[in-house]
Structures are given as C-alpha cells and as structure tokens.
Amino acid sequence: MDCSQFRGAYSDFVDGLLDERDEVARFRHLAECRSCRRFHEAVQWGAEQLRRQPQVLPSGDFRDRLERRLRAGPVRRTPAARAWSSAAATLMGFTVAAAALFAFDVVRARPTTALFAGDPPPIIPTPFAPVARSAGTDVVARALLRFEASGDSFAVQPRLHPAPLAARTSR
C-alpha cells in the first residue's frame, strides 16, 4: 500500500468502515510510513484539541431576545387547533348544505303544500269518499301521527290537517 492509497480512504479507516483485511493493511502501512503516521497523529490530535475546547455559551439575554422574537411573530397553530379548525369548517359546510337542501325541499313542495299558509281544507273521512291528500302532506301527516301516537310532541307542530279520526280515538 502506498501513501496515496492510505490517505484516499483515510476517513473510512478512521471511522471504522473498512473490512478487516483493509484495516490491517492500513495499520501495517502506518507502522512502516513515518509521513502517514505523522499525518494520522496530526488529525487525531487536532480533532481531540478541537473537542476539548470550551464550548461557546449563549449570552445572558439569549432567551429574553428569543422570547421577544417569538411573541412578535405569527401565532403558531398546533395540530389540535388545526384539527378543530378543520372540523369547524366541515361542520359549517354540512350546515350550509343542509340548509340549502331544506330550502330546496320547501320550494319544491310549495306548489302542493303550504306548511303555514292558513288552515288546510278540512278532510272529513267518509266511509265511501277517499281522503284527498297530496303526496307531500301524506308523508308529513304520517310523521305527525306517529309522534302523536307516541305521546311525544314538538314544541311547535303545525298541523296540515286534523288527525284522522282513527288516530284520535286510539289515545
């Protein structure tokens, strides 16, 4: 092994990255070559002196200045805050969508059903005359019947038409 080979892979040798055979060859070269031996000692000694030098310490007001800089800067949003923000935005989106659907449904149902526009015409069930109902009012009426039958009640519960005689008599 010559000196250029030794120094070409010097870092691998110093950091223990060579296989055993290469490492032994380099130790042998060190024993034989004064120049490379001095080179190796210089690097080891110099690095050791560097590590032994006292550490430079931060100045006394380092943390005060850092704190001022942090306060002056923008607010940091933690993942928790961002998660809440994201959830709030999602909830807002659902709310808007639900309101839009509700409004759409109201507008669509308006031609056949007036929820609050006066009293609907009374429906007098007769054994022979079918009850005149629209599809929309029928759905809502059934819902109202279920709640009346269960004894529950809404705080405000508009009636489209009087409950059928059968439901009233069952309470």
Added chain:
Amino acid sequence: MALATREVLRPLTRPVPAGPFDGLDDSAVVRASLEGEDRAFTELVVRYQTRLLNFIYRTIGDRERAEDLVQEVFVRVYRHLHRFDQGKKFSTWIYTIASNLAKNELRNRSRSPLVYFQALKKEWEADHRPLQFEDVSSKPDDLYRKRHLRELVEWSVERLPEHHRVVFVLRELEGKSYEEIAEITGCNLGTVKSRLNRARNSFATIIAPQLD
C-alpha cells in the same frame, strides 16, 4: 371561522423546574410542545442552544452572528414544528435548518460576484486537487506553537473550504454519523465521505508541521 389557538408564552427566562421532561427523548418533548405545553419548547431550546451555537460558530467564524442565526433556527422551529415529520429524528431536522442558515450566511457575505466566484473556484479546487503530503522539513518556533496551539486549531478549521468545514465540524465536533451528515447537508454519502476525507487531509497538512 378559524379556531387558531393562541399560545400563551410564559417567560423563557423563568427557571425551568427539573422534572417533566427529564429522561424524555426529543420526540416526546416535541409531541408535548405540539399539544400546547409551553415548557416543552423551552426544553428544546435548552437542549440545543449551546450545541447549535458551537456548530454555527465553528462554521461561520463569527460568534455574534452565530447567536443571531441560532435564534433564527428556533424561530423557524417554533413556527414550523407542526410540519415536522415525527417519524424522523428531531436533531437531524434542527441541524439541517442550522446548516442551511450557516451556508446562506457564508454566501451572503460574498456580496461581490467576483468574490463569490473565487469562493466557488476555491471549493472546486479543494475537491479536485490531488491530496497533499505534509512537509516534514519545516520546524516552527516551539514557543509560538505552545502559545498558539489552540488558536492554530481554530484557525485550521476556519481555513477549510466552507463545504468541507461543515462536514468536518458535524463529524468531529458534533459526532454525527455519515447518514445524518448526508441528510443535514443534502448530499449523498459518497460526497460526504469525499469532503470529510479532504477536510481531514487539509487539516492535517496545517497541523502536522506544528507537532514534534
């Protein structure tokens, strides 16, 4: 409607009571900081302020400016901690920020395009010139050597080309592995090894004549 949580910053100068983060690794402290624990970020500052200061100081050679840059490192960590990939090592991340700031500082100093070009040329030559052998014939004055050995070692490091100096300091002073150095400097392993080898050669060329 944003629900950003405003962090209440307690004074960092207040003595940090021993206990809550002792024995915890960096990832646990980072998690605590992200969950809103003010003292956790202070713990990170305490753990890294001196190490980063010495790393940046050894790289750029200016203590006062190094302290400013360390502050900048912590400001960036504070603002972007939520983006940190907690599967990675925090020390590698913070050292990467520090290394980039140090390199930018060195480049910004070369305001003159000519000076910058000369610095680039010097770096290229440092990477491509043949490895030098020491000159064993010189015998410097012993008294000078004894008085100025410490300054000599520092001066030897400062004389290294910038990109050699960074890997040399990260390896010899900070004890970083080759893989960590590669990640911090954004180079591949081969480049790290090559630069470290040349840094050690240059260092020895300067130091060796001063030894008996």
